[in-house]
Amino acid sequence: MVTLYQALNLILNVVWFVMIVHIIMSWLINFQVLNLRQPLVAQLWYGLNRLLEPLYNPIRRILPNTGALDLAPLVVFIVIIILQSALRNNAGFFFQY
Template sequence: MVSLFQILMLILDIVWFFIIAHVIMSWLINFQVLNLHQQLVAQIWYGLNRILEPLYAPVRRIIPNMGGIDLAPLAVLIAVYALRIILVNNVSAFY
């Protein structure tokens, strides 16, 4: 059961990394440091969008439109961190 706990923590860590990478890339694209006309940048960007959109879409339906500011990544990051806290506090259930 410890391995199940470790796998869940690994999945949450990977999701955390993907969200942080997506947020940083969005800033770099908006400030024109990265260009979507470059093939590698575009593939990474669209890949991250396809991976993270199923997580963002339900949150975007709940959070009101903030006029150009997307708070869905922040809400998902908070949810991932809350899940980590819940798992760590209940680690005894995995033994």
């Protein structure tokens, strides 16, 4: 069971890191530091979007429309923090068996 805890924690950490990269990249694109006409930037951007849209879309359907401000990543961050905390708190349960 220890490996299950470690695997879930690793997945949550990877999602966290990918979301941070996506958010920073979106800022750089919006402030025109990065250009989507560059092939590498475009590939990274569209790849990150394809990875994260399945997480964001259900939340976007629930949240009210806030215009240019996208709150879906914030909600996903909060869910990740809650899941990591729940895993950490229940880790002792996994180690008992």
